[in-house]
Amino acid sequence: MKLKKRKQIIPFYILQKHIILILIVGILSFFVVWNKLKNTVQIYYESTGILEIDPVIVPTFSINSFEVSQNSITQYYEKYVGTQIKKITSKKIVKSALKKLTKEELKALYGSDEINDFLVNIFIRKIKVEYLSNTHLVKISLQSKQKIGIEHFINYLMKEYINESNDNKIIEDNFRIQYLIEEKKKIESEIQGKLVLVKKIAQEIGTGNFDSSDMPYKSELNSLETSYVEVYKNKIEQEKKYFELKNEIETIKKMPIEKEIKSLLIQDSVYKEIKLNYIEKINKLNDELDSIPKGSNKEKQILGKIKVYQNKIEELEKETKYNLKKNIEKSREYDLKIKELNAKTNYESAKKQEEAIKEQLEEIRGKYSEISLKILEAQELNFDILQLKTSLSEIKNRISYLISETKNPGRLKILESASKVYGPAGNDAMKRKVIALVLAFGWISFLCFIYEILDQRIKTPQDVKYALGFSSAWPISHLKKGNFISASLYNTHSVIYKAIKSLVTKLNIEREKHGAKIAVINGVDKKSGVTELIINAAHTMRENCDKVLILELNTESANIAKKMHIDIDRNLGLKDYLTGKKLNKCIYKDYERNIDILHMGGIINITNKTIKEILEDLKQEYDFIFIDSAPVMQSAMTEYLLLQSDIAVLVIHGNYTTHSKLIKTVELINQFEIDSFTTVINWGRVGKFKR
Numbered sequence: 001m002k003l004k005k006r007k008q009i010i011p012f013y014i015l016q017k018h019i020i021l022i023l024i025v026g027i028l029s030f031f032v033v034w035n036k037l038k039n040t041v042q043i044y045y046e047s048t049g050i051l052e053i054d055p056v057i058v059p060t061f062s063i064n065s066f067e068v069s070q071n072s073i074t075q076y077y078e079k080y081v082g083t084q085i086k087k088i089t090s091k092k093i094v095k096s097a098l099k100k101l102t103k104e105e106l107k108a109l110y111g112s113d114e115i116n117d118f119l120v121n122i123f124i125r126k127i128k129v130e131y132l133s134n135t136h137l138v139k140i141s142l143q144s145k146q147k148i149g150i151e152h153f154i155n156y157l158m159k160e161y162i163n164e165s166n167d168n169k170i171i172e173d174n175f176r177i178q179y180l181i182e183e184k185k186k187i188e189s190e191i192q193g194k195l196v197l198v199k200k201i202a203q204e205i206g207t208g209n210f211d212s213s214d215m216p217y218k219s220e221l222n223s224l225e226t227s228y229v230e231v232y233k234n235k236i237e238q239e240k241k242y243f244e245l246k247n248e249i250e251t252i253k254k255m256p257i258e259k260e261i262k263s264l265l266i267q268d269s270v271y272k273e274i275k276l277n278y279i280e281k282i283n284k285l286n287d288e289l290d291s292i293p294k295g296s297n298k299e300k301q302i303l304g305k306i307k308v309y310q311n312k313i314e315e316l317e318k319e320t321k322y323n324l325k326k327n328i329e330k331s332r333e334y335d336l337k338i339k340e341l342n343a344k345t346n347y348e349s350a351k352k353q354e355e356a357i358k359e360q361l362e363e364i365r366g367k368y369s370e371i372s373l374k375i376l377e378a379q380e381l382n383f384d385i386l387q388l389k390t391s392l393s394e395i396k397n398r399i400s401y402l403i404s405e406t407k408n409p410g411r412l413k414i415l416e417s418a419s420k421v422y423g424p425a426g427n428d429a430m431k432r433k434v435i436a437l438v439l440a441f442g443w444i445s446f447l448c449f450i451y452e453i454l455d456q457r458i459k460t461p462q463d464v465k466y467a468l469g470f471s472s473a474w475p476i477s478h479l480k481k482g483n484f485i486s487a488s489l490y491n492t493h494s495v496i497y498k499a500i501k502s503l504v505t506k507l508n509i510e511r512e513k514h515g516a517k518i519a520v521i522n523g524v525d526k527k528s529g530v531t532e533l534i535i536n537a538a539h540t541m542r543e544n545c546d547k548v549l550i551l552e553l554n555t556e557s558a559n560i561a562k563k564m565h566i567d568i569d570r571n572l573g574l575k576d577y578l579t580g581k582k583l584n585k586c587i588y589k590d591y592e593r594n595i596d597i598l599h600m601g602g603i604i605n606i607t608n609k610t611i612k613e614i615l616e617d618l619k620q621e622y623d624f625i626f627i628d629s630a631p632v633m634q635s636a637m638t639e640y641l642l643l644q645s646d647i648a649v650l651v652i653h654g655n656y657t658t659h660s661k662l663i664k665t666v667e668l669i670n671q672f673e674i675d676s677f678t679t680v681i682n683w684g685r686v687g688k689f690k691r
Contacts, residue, residue: 011449013460018448022441029440037432044426045147049154049418051138051161053084078131081138085129088140088161091117094124096164097156105149127157137415147421154418162412177402180395187392194381194388201378224361231357235350242340242347249336261324271320278309278316285309456658464652464679467659468666473506474499475654475681476533484529485563488536489592497540500533503680504540507624507647510676511545516646517619522629522638524665528653529682531560534626539593545623549587549596553611555637556630558600564590566599573601578610583617596622608640615644633665642669647676654683 015022087093098106098115106112112119128141140158142150289302458464464472476499479487487496510516521537523530534550541548552560552574561568572586577598588597598618618625627645629638642648648669652662669677 013462014448014452015445017452018445022444022448025444026441029444030436033436033439034433037436038429041429041432042145043424044143044145045150045421045424046141046143046426047150047154047418047421048139048141048416049151049158049414050132050416051088051140051158052413052415053081053136053138054412081131084165085131085138087165088129088138088157089124089127091120091124093157093160093164094120094127096160097153098123100156100160101149101153105152108146108148109144109150109153140418150421151418155414158414158417162414165412173402177399180399180402184392184395184399187388187395191385191388191392194385198378198381198385201374201381204374220364224357224364228354228357228361231350231354235347235354238343238347238350242343245340245343249340252332252336260328261321264324264328271316274316275313278313282306282309456660457655458652458657458659458662458681459655461681463659464662464681467662468679472652472679472681473649474502476500476529476683478683485532485535487532488539497536499680500536501540503649503678504537504544506678507537507649508541508544510647511624514646514675516676517623518615518625518627518645519647519649520627520629520638520641520645521649521651523631523651523653523682524633524657524662525653526557526631526634528651528657530554530651531563531628533651533680533682534628535560535564535593538595538626541624541626542594547596547622547624549598549618549622549625550628551614551618551625552597552599552628553606553637553641554600554628554630555604556634558602560597560628561599561601564588564597564599566597568599568601571599571601573599574606574614575601575604577614578604578606583614606637611637611640612644631665632668633661639668639672642672642674645674648672648674648678650677650679652679652681654681 095115098110098120101109103113106115110119110123126142126144128139128143130139131137132139140154142154144150285302285306289299289306292299292302458467461472461475477495479491479494479496484496487494488500491497507516507519521530521534531554538548538550550560552558554560560566561571561573566588571588572581573588574586577583577586586598586601588599589595590597615625627641629635629641632638632642650665650669666679
């Protein structure tokens with residue numbers, strides 16, 4: 001909660017509050033002041049001159065981009081005229097015009113024979129220079145109590161302004177011309193430098209044509225790129241064939257050759273002839289063996305010869321196969337070597353051809369790239385030269401324009417000279433009436449403001465919201481008829497009852513939603529109507545719950561028994577409970593409002609522990625308890641009660657409680673960190689300052 005240390009001051013509210021007083025006193029004061037001022041009304045003389053300021057097309061020149069644009073003065077004419085008005089009333093021009101007046105005119109118009117800065121500054125305020133809207137005219141007027149020298153001064157002022165402007169214009173134009181001539185030389189020099197660079201590039205590339213579509217080496221580059229694609233494809237193809245053949249050779253080497261040996265063996269005539277010869281010899285020996293007795297030595301000899309011939313046949317076959325294998329392997333290896341060599345030769349040839357064309361292509365590309373960069377550089381230079389020539393042409397036009405301007409008459413001229421003054425132009429009666437109104441209503445309004453600033457009382461709910469940062473409950477207004485303590489009984493249609501019911505509704509919401517049972521209600525000040533408010537609130541709370549109790553713990557001003565007409569001698573109270581009487585015997589029942597009241601019954605001395613025990617017992621018995629307590633700033637007991645409570649309601653006495661006291665009270669209450677806290681403004685009865 002952010003508290004504001006100072007009361008809010010709203011001028012509109014102050015004026016609204018005191019409007020009747022301000023009007024009555026202001027009107028009466030106006031007549032008094034006007035009677036004093038009307039005798040001081042003075043006549044004045046006036047003369048007027050008119051200057052014509054023709055529009056002009058003002059070319060603007062940009063150094064960085066060498067851009068020249070034409071902007072009409074109509075786009076900034078009002079600013080331009082405003083500048084001229086300042087020049088017209090400049091100290092230098094006004095002094096020059098004053099010096100041309102005669103001593104008599106100067107004395108009458110200026111008020112002194114000597115021209116000094118202080119008096120000139122005062123005199124400048126009298127000169128009225130205004131722009132006539134929707135025209136090219138400026139009106140210069142001067143009012144004076146003396147008619148001598150008015151028209152002469154205005155005419156001198158216009159002439160001095162025109163002369164000064166023309167002189168400045170000539171100097172300015174000459175400066176511009178000189179500046180533009182220097183810029184022209186710089187641009188011409190820059191153009192010449194860029195032309196030299198372009199010529200050098202043309203010599204380097206051998207052509208002055210910088211068209212990218214007709215560049216040297218372009219056709220050769222295209223031809224080489226086409227050739228390179230073809231030879232690169234051929235290289236890839238030969239490389240593929242070479243490595244495929246190598247894989248095939250490895251596969252062939254691993255293939256068996258027995259079948260091929262058998263086939264060649266069958267076809268070998270020498271082998272067949274020798275073998276056949278051995279077979280014939282074996283057959284003869286077999287025939288011879290048939291005629292020889294078995295077991296004889298000759299049989300053994302013949303069998304031995306047969307065995308020899310058979311071994312020779314085997315050796316012959318083995319030797320022939322071995323020789324055939326050697327021949328086949330040599331022949332296969334030779335054929336494969338020839339194939340591999342041819343494939344490798346084709347691959348190496350394709351590779352060398354690709355590398356040769358690639359080398360040529362890279363060389364041509366380098367030359368082409370170098371020439372391309374130079375052509376781009378030349379194109380940029382040509383573009384810059386074109387831009388510079390355009391700027392140069394415009395600068396030349398601008399120089400010609402300024403030279404012609406210096407020879408032309410100025411665009412400032414006097415359209416209407418100030419005429420001679422013959423009679424008064426008017427008086428200052430209206431001005432003095434305004435002064436009278438300001439004085440008449442100003443002093444009373446000022447007093448009202450001072451009064452409100454010094455008056456720190458809380459007067460509206462807005463004051464509470466500004467001070468505490470949150471809105472207070474519905475304010476309880478004056479009760480025009482009847483007794484406030486009986487508002488909930490007999491004034492249920494009044495605004496007061498509606499405000500009380502609104503407050504009780506908030507308390508009941510806390511009871512239903514958060515289980516709140518104890519509400520401590522105390523005022524910022526004494527006699528703020530806390531007791532009456534509690535009685536009405538307790539009666540209204542009966543609409544929401546069955547058992548409601550008012551507990552009086554106001555040690556500073558215990559008066560609930562007096563206000564409720566309770567005879568403390570016949571009806572026991574809290575004092576009697578502390579002396580040993582039963583609690584239920586000490587409670588007073590108000591049958592008219594159907595609420596219970598535990599009044600103090602006199603001066604008591606009670607400890608915090610006892611208060612806590614009483615509250616615990618009462619919370620078991622009652623649905624809601626209202627505690628009537630003394631102002632927290634004046635009672636330590638109230639501080640303890642706030643610690644034990646669920647809700648705190650702070651009653652602000654309208655038109656009595658001060659802003660500072662409210663802030664201090666709320667700062668103290670904030671220290672107790674109460675779950676629910678609200679405020680309500682309560683006004684006393686009509687005609688009474690306090691309750």
